[in-house]
Amino acid sequence: MPSPELRACLQFEGVRARGLLEHGRLFRERVPGRIGRGVWLFARGGLAALAALERSDWDVYGARPRPSRARLAFEALRT
Numbered sequence: 001m002p003s004p005e006l007r008a009c010l011q012f013e014g015v016r017a018r019g020l021l022e023h024g025r026l027f028r029e030r031v032p033g034r035i036g037r038g039v040w041l042f043a044r045g046g047l048a049a050l051a052a053l054e055r056s057d058w059d060v061y062g063a064r065p066r067p068s069r070a071r072l073a074f075e076a077l078r079t
Contacts, residue, residue, distance in 0.1 A: 010058040021046045
C-alpha cells in the first residue's frame with residue numbers, strides 16, 4: 001500500500017497529466033485527418049489509464065491499475 005506522501009504525489013502528477021492529455025482534444029480540433037485522430041486516441045488511452053489509477057485510489061503496489069479492453073475499445077469508438 002502506498003504511503004500517504006506517495007499517494008499525494010501520484011494524485012498531483014495525475015492532475016497535471018490530465019491537463020496535458022486534455023490538450024489532445026484541442027490538437028484533434030486543429031489538425032484534421034489521421035494525425036489529429038491518432039494524437040487524440042493516444043490521449044484518450046492516457047485518460048483511461050488515469051481513470052484506472054483513480055479507481056484504484058492510486059495504489060500502484062496492490063495490482064497494476066489499467067483500463068479494461070472494453071473501456072479502451074469504447075474510448076476508441078467514441079472519437
